[in-house]
Amino acid sequence: xxxxxTGASVTDRAAASPQSSTSSSSSxxxxxxxxxxxxxxxxxxxxMSFALFAxxxxxxxxxxxxxxxxxxxxxxxxxxxxxxxxxxxxxxxGLALGVIPLxxxxxxxxxxxxxxxxxxxxxxxxxxxxxxxxLGVLIALRAVQGVALAGLPAxxxxxxxxxxxxxxxxxxxxxxxxxxxxxxxxxxxxxGWVAQGWGWxxxxxxxxxxxxxxxxxxxxxxPKARHFAPRSVGPRALARTLGSHLADPLLRRLYAIGALFxxxxxxxxxxxxxxxxxxxxxxxxxxxxxxxxxxxVGTASSAAAGKLVARMGRRGALxxxxxxxxxxxxxxxxxxxGAVLAGLVLITAGFFAGHAVASSSVSRTAKTARAxxxxxxxxxxxxxxxxxxxxxxxxxxxxxxxxxxxLGLAAMLGAASITLYATRKAVAERRLLHLAxxx
Numbered sequence: 001x002x003x004x005x006t007g008a009s010v011t012d013r014a015a016a017s018p019q020s021s022t023s024s025s026s027s028x029x030x031x032x033x034x035x036x037x038x039x040x041x042x043x044x045x046x047x048m049s050f051a052l053f054a055x056x057x058x059x060x061x062x063x064x065x066x067x068x069x070x071x072x073x074x075x076x077x078x079x080x081x082x083x084x085x086x087x088x089x090x091x092x093x094g095l096a097l098g099v100i101p102l103x104x105x106x107x108x109x110x111x112x113x114x115x116x117x118x119x120x121x122x123x124x125x126x127x128x129x130x131x132x133x134x135l136g137v138l139i140a141l142r143a144v145q146g147v148a149l150a151g152l153p154a155x156x157x158x159x160x161x162x163x164x165x166x167x168x169x170x171x172x173x174x175x176x177x178x179x180x181x182x183x184x185x186x187x188x189x190x191x192g193w194v195a196q197g198w199g200w201x202x203x204x205x206x207x208x209x210x211x212x213x214x215x216x217x218x219x220x221x222x223p224k225a226r227h228f229a230p231r232s233v234g235p236r237a238l239a240r241t242l243g244s245h246l247a248d249p250l251l252r253r254l255y256a257i258g259a260l261f262x263x264x265x266x267x268x269x270x271x272x273x274x275x276x277x278x279x280x281x282x283x284x285x286x287x288x289x290x291x292x293x294x295x296x297v298g299t300a301s302s303a304a305a306g307k308l309v310a311r312m313g314r315r316g317a318l319x320x321x322x323x324x325x326x327x328x329x330x331x332x333x334x335x336x337x338g339a340v341l342a343g344l345v346l347i348t349a350g351f352f353a354g355h356a357v358a359s360s361s362v363s364r365t366a367k368t369a370r371a372x373x374x375x376x377x378x379x380x381x382x383x384x385x386x387x388x389x390x391x392x393x394x395x396x397x398x399x400x401x402x403x404x405x406x407l408g409l410a411a412m413l414g415a416a417s418i419t420l421y422a423t424r425k426a427v428a429e430r431r432l433l434h435l436a437x438x439x
Contacts, residue, residue: 037163037164037165044223047222048163048222049172050221051222052156052159052160052175052218052222053175053176053178053182054179054214054217054218055115055119055156055179055222056176056179056180057180057182057210058122058152058210059149059179059180059183060179060180060182061183061186061207062091062123062126062145062183062187062211063092063095063145063146064091064184064187064188065126065129065191065204065207066087066138066142066200067088067269068187068188068192068195068273068285068288068289068292069191069192069195069203069204069285070084070085070087071273071274071277071288072199072200073135073200077135081271081274081396082393082396082397085389085390086390087135087138087139087142088142088266088389089266089270089385089386089389089390090139090140091146092385092389093143093146093382094142094143094144094147095153095378096150096378096381096383097146098146098147098148098150098154099150099153099375100242100372100375100376100379102118102154102375104372105151105154106151106154106155106158107231107372110225111156111159111162111225112155112159112225114151115152115159115222116219116222117151118150118152118155119151119214119215119218120215121148122148122149122211125148126204126208127208127209127212128141129141129145129204129208130201130202130205130208146382153374153382154374154375156176156374157176157363157378158370158374159225160172160176161363162225163226169360173356173359173360174302174304174306174356174360177305177352177356178298178302180298182296183214184298185292185293185294185295185298185299186210187210188289188292189289189292189293190210191206191207192286192287192289193285193289193290195285195289196284196285196286196289238372241372242372242376244369245366245372248365250361250422251362251365251373251376253419253422254358254361254362255377255380255381256380256414256415256418257354257415257419258355258380258384259380260384260411260415261321261325261354261381261411262351262381262384263385263407263411264329264347264388264407264408264412265348265351266384266385266387266388266389267391267404268329268332268347268388268408270388270392271393271404272288272340274396275340275396276291291341294341294344294348295348297345297349297352298348298352301348301350301353302353305317305353305357305360308320309357315419315426317357320353321350321351321354321357322415322419324347324349324353325346325347325354325412326409328342328344328346328347328348328349328350329343329347329405329409329412330343330409331343331346332401333401333402354415358377359374359381362377384411388407392404
């Protein structure tokens with residue numbers, strides 16, 4: 001992992017050096033590699049933050065628009081939970097398929113252009129989804145919508161890495177992830193209450209209109225890219241780039257951790273609606289949708305990820321995220337609304353913290369082709385979501401909520417094992433370095 005940016009410019013370091021004035025003048029003339037990049041409090045940073053926040057809201061609101069509606073869709077179309085769950089998994093799987101090729105498109109045409117196009121196409125499809133005549137058509141439209149949305153995660157992390165100072169990168173990515181959590185929350189709350197009054201099709205239409213507003217907001221606010229250099233990425237070059245990223249053991253571990261965290265999140269939030277509308281809870285659709293206000297916890301935990309890493313280190317933050325998520329999973333086993341809600345709070349906080357730490361670490365670790373490095377992370381992340389939703393629903397259909405929780409605990413055990421391996425490896429490397437210096 002690259003060393004942390006101290007915030008001192010080349011000129012500042014030269015001025016503090018006891019070397020000769022000639023040496024200082026030479027150092028002062030060296031260009032600052034981060035000159036002109038956005039920083040908190042600087043011009044353009046606030047507009048960029050609001051624009052990416054709006055994009056994050058639209059992404060998660062659209063991607064998971066059917067999730068809170070699954071019990072209603074099952075009842076109206078006469079399908080089982082594992083069949084209805086594909087209206088969610090198809091969208092996330094489509095995104096996973098599209099994110100890598102669209103990252104190559106962003107290298108040629110620019111991050112800003114691709115994000116604008118992706119949001120626009122996804123919003124138009126969202127206005128068509130409510131009119132799907134059957135489950136098969138609904139799943140197909142959702143898959144296409146997922147591919148369209150892939151342009152956002154394929155470009156957003158690279159856009160921030162190029163345009164924002166390194167010291168502020170984790171915080172900036174945290175705000176984008178916070179937008180994801182707000183979108184996931186607001187989309188589910190809106191769909192829950194609208195569905196209770198007018199049905200699930202009207203609910204999906206409401207989310208489509210919200211996405212249109214977000215797309216317009218993004219286009220009006222997003223600043224021009226000042227540090228993007230276009231380049232063509234052919235299939236062979238793309239394959240070489242992806243291969244180089246996959247050859248990096250740190251990046252591989254980060255990809256796996258992102259996928260495992262998302263497996264838990266996809267499983268829990270795909271199935272939780274079925275659990276809460278059934279015995280012993282019997283909650284109405286509107287109340288079930290309102291449960292997703294818990295996403296606000298994710299907004300806070302993802303935005304605070306930078307401070308968490310500064311205090312505990314990357315691996316320490318991941319251990320905390322794993323333990324928090326696992327504790328939440330165990331709490332949801334109780335037949336008490338209070339315990340289930342408390343469990344969801346912990347799962348959400350742990351997931352968003354883990355995701356923010358892993359995704360920002362990818363952007364900082366990759367020295368070149370950051371869009372492809374981030375795209376591989378997003379691909380793994382949304383494959384985890386697809387598998388989590390499908391397997392979580394299948395486990396629930398077969399053995400009940402306990403099966404979904406067991407799946408989540410297995411995923412967290414995997415994430416903890418990967419982090420422990422990295423910790424032991426780092427300790428061994430430090431010991432060898434100490435012995436080499438002592439010799």
